[in-house]
Amino acid sequence: MFFDKEDILSFSRIYKKTYHVKRVIHIQYPWDIFINNEKVLKKDFLFFTKGKKSSPLLGNNHVICKDKVFLEEDIKANNIVLNAQYGPIYIEKGVKIMEGSVIRGPVSIGKNTTLNIGSKIYGGTTIATFCKVGGEIFNSVIFSYSNKVHDGFLGNSVLGEWCNLGAGTNISNLRNDYQKVTIWNYEKKIFFPTDLQFIGIIMGDHSKSAINTQFNTATIVGVSDSIFGYGFPPRYIPSFSLGGIQNQKRIPFNKICETATIMMNRRNKNFSILDKKILEYLYQLLDI
Template sequence: MNFILYDGVEWKKLFPITLTRPVSEIILGLCTIKERWEKYMKKNVEDVITQPFLSKKYSKEEFSFFDNILLINSSFLPNEELIQILFSLKENETIFFQEKMIAIKKNFFKGKEDILSFPLKKCKKTYSVKEVIHIQSPWDIFINNETVLKKDFMFFTKGKKSFSLLGNNNIICRDKIFLEENIKTNNVVLNAKDGPIYIDKKVVIMEGSIIRGPVAIGKNTTLNIGSKIYGGTTIASFCKIGGEIFNSVIFSYSNKGHDGFLGNSVLGEWCNLGAGTNISNLRNDYRKVTVWNYEKKDFVPTNFQFIGVIMGDHSKSAINSQFNTATIVGVSNSIFGYGFPPRYIPSFSLGGIQSKKRIPFNKVCETAEIMMNRRNVNFSFLDKKILEYLYQLLDI
């Protein structure tokens, strides 16, 4: 069976995080959505069907599957019930959750366009699942992160043996802490009483740092002196982290290396928060927040009190930047200046409330290349073409 992940209507609802990636590349818990599906299915994804401008980086150029295809909407996360039904599907059978299609089994497709336009009325039988996590908005990433972390920890560490932690450290609930190899720590606190802690290979945790689970730390990440990491937080690989972080997800290669608070937030890849940057995650009047909606081009009400910042890839803030509750930041922004910046900052913006300037595209590429080269990562032709496509659009 060839299983394929595709971007449904949720892709647009997950801006700015999905401006530069398919839904399947979103990180929460211990891994990306794609990696989680592969772990549950016990095989590699055959292909990812996404937007044309992202396809050259994330999809196969040739599509040659003619039979036995299982098509899965990337915005749904796998669980045991869902996997069991998936493997029992027959030709033209589907799985739904609350009138939304999760998956369909089809023996023949003419091509990628045929897959996404297949008429559901031809389906022979429909199954439904009682419970599944569905990622439909950027804040769904951190809202569900604690639950996903706990499930991932049990699933990914089952039957594996944790490495020992060297140094003089305070370890609480050791049985709920899993350590990969070559972790460097001394005089830190790991408290898994309220949830598990997973620390990947070659992580450095400097003196005085405190981690209170559930938390996942990706490989080659460094926690600077006195870092305070609260539950519900995932920090992916190759990050540099400091200060106070609560219930947030930080994608790979992003930095928050200094003091300052980050809560109920999502940072994309290659972001950098300058020293003293602080994020408000609660209004002074305790009311539920409004959030910028890319499709309606306006702020819309939500049913949530706690939302910090949602920041797209390659965006940066200067020292002592202050972000208001529920701020949406696009891709490749350089944010600086006095006062609070707007609660919606379009991609490629320069400055703060003082002006509405756009960064020249050559400068966007120069900054990306310099930052990525510092981590020995190539700013590829495909990376440039994705940013170039977005740069030609207005108000994203």
């Protein structure tokens, strides 16, 4: 799309602030999100903190490179480590960080998110709003209202909204033979080669894993899956699947809506008509 000089002047009158973008990061595949996240976090930190003053961090905490740590108000933390030596750390308001947690930047934590005791958050990680996390997280993006509460490793991954990883869930992000990974292509319906060595899991909205689930390197999980059972689940799990490698079935749509309603109500959110329409559209695509 192109704009002439009159269009630009008109936009300037409508919007009080205009920003010039020199470079756009192109997200072609879902894994481009975590691949580019570290550089985006560093640039965003400068943008969002310019001219602002960080709130104090009360309690007995250890902060390294304090000038690269920005805290919004009402953050509760005690006996934690914030290490911004390798990248900035931005923590939004209402975040609770339990004792023993370590955050090593660049990292962004969204408002009202809770980090459980002993959480280990490595650089290149974004945890969005209203999440509950724990264990070890490396170079990953977790969207809002998703949970990884317990111990277990999550690396080079993307979790959509309203996901939940059961206790002991682990994600491999590297093959044993250190080879480049293949990953599922929805259009061609095959696994195709990539130039990447590190990919964990890409999980769609509303999907869940049971306790002690072990995901292989470069696993694609669809929307509203319920994954459980022995052994490694398949590296591609279609949306609305129930079970694991030994018994994978399709979840009835009314059960999908029921589960989403219960989970969202626990966070004082309603499963809206729009939410239902979106899932229904995706559900019907499986029949095409």
